[in-house]
Amino acid sequence: MRTTHREMRISKSLLLFMLICAFLPPSSPDPKDESCLTHLFQSFDDPNKNLRNWSIPTFSNPCSDFNSNLAGATCNNGRVYKLSLQNLGLRGTISPYISNCTNLQSLDLSNNSLAGPIPVELQYLVNLAVLNLSSNHLSAAIPPSLAMCNYLNVIDLHENDLTGTIPPQLGSLARLSVFDVSNNKLSGPIPASLGNRTGNLPRLNASSFSGNKDLYGYPLGPMNSKGLSVVVIVGIGLGSGLLSLVLSFTVVCIWLRSVEQKRADEQEAKIPQLMPDY
Numbered sequence: 001m002r003t004t005h006r007e008m009r010i011s012k013s014l015l016l017f018m019l020i021c022a023f024l025p026p027s028s029p030d031p032k033d034e035s036c037l038t039h040l041f042q043s044f045d046d047p048n049k050n051l052r053n054w055s056i057p058t059f060s061n062p063c064s065d066f067n068s069n070l071a072g073a074t075c076n077n078g079r080v081y082k083l084s085l086q087n088l089g090l091r092g093t094i095s096p097y098i099s100n101c102t103n104l105q106s107l108d109l110s111n112n113s114l115a116g117p118i119p120v121e122l123q124y125l126v127n128l129a130v131l132n133l134s135s136n137h138l139s140a141a142i143p144p145s146l147a148m149c150n151y152l153n154v155i156d157l158h159e160n161d162l163t164g165t166i167p168p169q170l171g172s173l174a175r176l177s178v179f180d181v182s183n184n185k186l187s188g189p190i191p192a193s194l195g196n197r198t199g200n201l202p203r204l205n206a207s208s209f210s211g212n213k214d215l216y217g218y219p220l221g222p223m224n225s226k227g228l229s230v231v232v233i234v235g236i237g238l239g240s241g242l243l244s245l246v247l248s249f250t251v252v253c254i255w256l257r258s259v260e261q262k263r264a265d266e267q268e269a270k271i272p273q274l275m276p277d278y
């Protein structure tokens with residue numbers, strides 16, 4: 001009787017001990033990941049509540065388990081190394097604090113409704129190999145500093161509202177095998193460092209660049225046709241300007257003449273009155 005009671009007490013405390021252990025973090029939490037995830041969560045707008053288990057307390061230790069307890073985050077050695085948050089209907093922007101997830105190797109935010117610029121701070125993610133921000137509403141220019149992420153082998157930015165030119169610096173990324181900026185609002189020449197890669201570098205074809213109406217050069221067509229349309233537009237502009245100038249001149253001339261005529265008529269009418277009546 002007594003022993004079973006003691007056993008029960010022992011097993012109870014053992015259970016308590018195990019419970020405490022289960023809730024204690026196995027490694028010390030990382031302040032950088034916490035800052036990264038907290039700010040990212042704040043910059044996202046999540047109307048479908050897909051990130052409902054991204055709560056502030058968990059950010060202090062996102063990698064308490066083998067895996068992260070945050071939807072879409074994967075851990076390795078106590079750090080977040082992969083964020084896969086595609087197809088979640090996320091709105092809002094990408095916080096520059098993303099740069100504090102310094103162990104990130106893969107960032108996939110594709111097929112959401114994220115707006116704003118691609119943060120230049122991505123340049124601090126020196127381990128980044130995969131960047132997929134495709135099918136969002138991202139605007140402004142592609143940061144040339146992405147070229148600082150030496151391990152990048154996938155840059156997928158297709159279907160956004162990106163403007164400006166393609167930074168030639170990205171051509172220096174030796175590991176780059178997938179580069180897709182199709183269906184944006186990019187303009188200018190395609191840098192030869194990307195459009196016409198030489199040596200052992202994987203070549204990119206037209207499908208990487210198509211759907212940007214002001215982008216030109218190999219592997220897309222030359223500027224010619226666009227140059228012609230610019231000439232036509234300038235021609236139409238100048239022509240219509242000249243025409244309206246001529247028209248307004250004519251109108252002024254007609255008005256002046258009618259005024260003159262009117263004055264002459266009045267003068268003529270006055271003449272008989274001025275004439276002394278003999």
Ligand SMILES: *[C@@H]1O[C@H](CO)[C@@H](O)[C@H](O)[C@H]1NC(C)=O
Nearest residue numbers: 053054058068069070071072
């Ligand atoms: C959060 O969601 C992910 C996937 O939906 C799941 O694996 C994880 O266990 C959840 N975490 C918590 C604390 O509920």
Ligand SMILES: *[C@@H]1O[C@H](CO)[C@@H](O)[C@H](O)[C@H]1NC(C)=O
Nearest residue numbers: 086087088089090110111112
């Ligand atoms: C994009 O996400 C939506 C849900 O937000 C989903 O219905 C659609 O199939 C996704 N598209 C792709 C190409 O994964």
Ligand SMILES: *[C@@H]1O[C@H](CO)[C@@H](O)[C@H](O)[C@H]1NC(C)=O
Nearest residue numbers: 086110111132134154156178
């Ligand atoms: C990027 O994400 C989109 C949509 O989720 C997917 O269809 C595409 O294959 C991805 N790109 C790469 C290079 O994996």
Ligand SMILES: *[C@@H]1O[C@H](CO)[C@@H](O)[C@H](O)[C@H]1NC(C)=O
Nearest residue numbers: 192195196197198217218219
């Ligand atoms: C591509 O590069 C090769 C080697 O540098 C060069 O001979 C060729 O003319 C280039 N093609 C175009 C279309 O620029």
Ligand SMILES: *[C@@H]1O[C@H](CO)[C@@H](O)[C@H](O)[C@H]1NC(C)=O
Nearest residue numbers: 177178203204205206207208
């Ligand atoms: C262009 O490259 C992509 C991926 O490398 C490939 O899937 C596609 O078939 C290529 N298209 C052409 C026209 O060669």
Ligand SMILES: CC(=O)N[C@H]1CO[C@H](CO)[C@@H](O)[C@@H]1O
Nearest residue numbers: 032035096097098099100121
């Ligand atoms: C600790 C750390 O790296 N903090 C950085 C987090 O990101 C912001 C925005 O990029 C930086 O200003 C901090 O220095």
